Amino acid sequence: MPLAMISSAAPKPRKGAFTRDAVLREAMDLASVKGLEGLTIGTLSEALGLSKSGLFAHFGSKEELQLATVQAAQKVFNAEVFGPAVRAPKGLKRLCAVLDGWLDYVEQEIFRGGCFFASVSAEFDSREGPVREEILGCMDLWMETLARLVREAKESGELGRHADPEQLAFEFNALGMAGNSGFQLRRDPKSLVFARRAIRERLKTFAQPYARITI
């Protein structure tokens, strides 16, 4: 009894309260600024206020931590970008909602260093290994999704038949990525204005006269 009282009288504040999610939240922010290599077990454990080995036990290797961080970031990305867009009706409106949500996600700096995938895909694009493959998988899924949204806007008749889904997916991704990059580098939303305008112009080229472009 006294022993129990003594130990409960010195409750180490919130130790043991670290969920995997809280760890990964911090890991994503650190990685968006310093990269997945610059994300060290030392700095991450210090930021969370626990020991290196305590944190390490959650994962098993740095590579596993990197993989888990990429997967967690994909979930955040999907929630931020697709979450609001599913309410928009299929077709051009949903395409616009996704592109708009993406640029909002960039502008709001959901991750401290801007778009997580812009940072880490540039970091790992000329490396080898499972982390690179994981990032590539995320990017492929994103590009296929953009192409599918363009295809659906053609099927609904809002975009003309000359619109090439793969080509336009490449272009929209390029413009948003450059918007993010310019926003981070220049600390000025001007680049995001350029990106939105370019996407709007490109949609106008293919949209039927009655179609409403909402970006």
Next chain:
Amino acid sequence: MPLAMISSAAPKPRKGAFTRDAVLREAMDLASVKGLEGLTIGTLSEALGLSKSGLFAHFGSKEELQLATVQAAQKVFNAEVFGPAVRAPKGLKRLCAVLDGWLDYVEQEIFRGGCFFASVSAEFDSREGPVREEILGCMDLWMETLARLVREAKESGELGRHADPEQLAFEFNALGMAGNSGFQLRRDPKSLVFARRAIRERLKTFAQPYARITI
């Protein structure tokens, strides 16, 4: 005399033959793959076959090495991209020559990890300090150059007056950067085909009927 003979009988191969340029050439390649932080004095000196401190003496700090590497990469970029383009006449043809030369520089992998500035601007865009500022200066110069080339193509009458130089500079840079990024990530020139096609289409939107687009 015998002493001199002994020492010259064991000539350490090519020690002392390292010019600053040779060091920076290797530094640019390493940085394009591993980043300017992943460019360590240890790996660089090992790749060159000299001692850490021997290499270090050339610079004085890691930051100075990073700054020198960025400046050296800018010179290579200028030589590769603007070198061939100055032969093209001012106006649309020179704009096309620069964009074409840029995509060639990306495709030829002049740096092992693809476009040097794509790698390091993503790495440093959310950091602070002189290296970030140096990279920003390079990117600003590049964007201003693209805008100037568009302006000259308007002045020559080949591009219509609705062409917005800053907006188009943003778009061309976005498309080329995404071409590089996709090329590195997917190891497939498809992205560069998309980039070239998008640039061509965008130029067509503003070009006068008689103007020749050479990309």
Next chain:
DNA sequence: CCTACCGATCGGTAGG
């Protein structure tokens, strides 16, 4: 340009 070092930090392990 070299050898020989410095303290700090890296990813990871032992043992609890």
Next chain:
DNA sequence: CCTACCGATCGGTAGG
């Protein structure tokens, strides 16, 4: 989840 440790590597220095 912790303390205590490992060998390797980091950027950098002393002295030549």
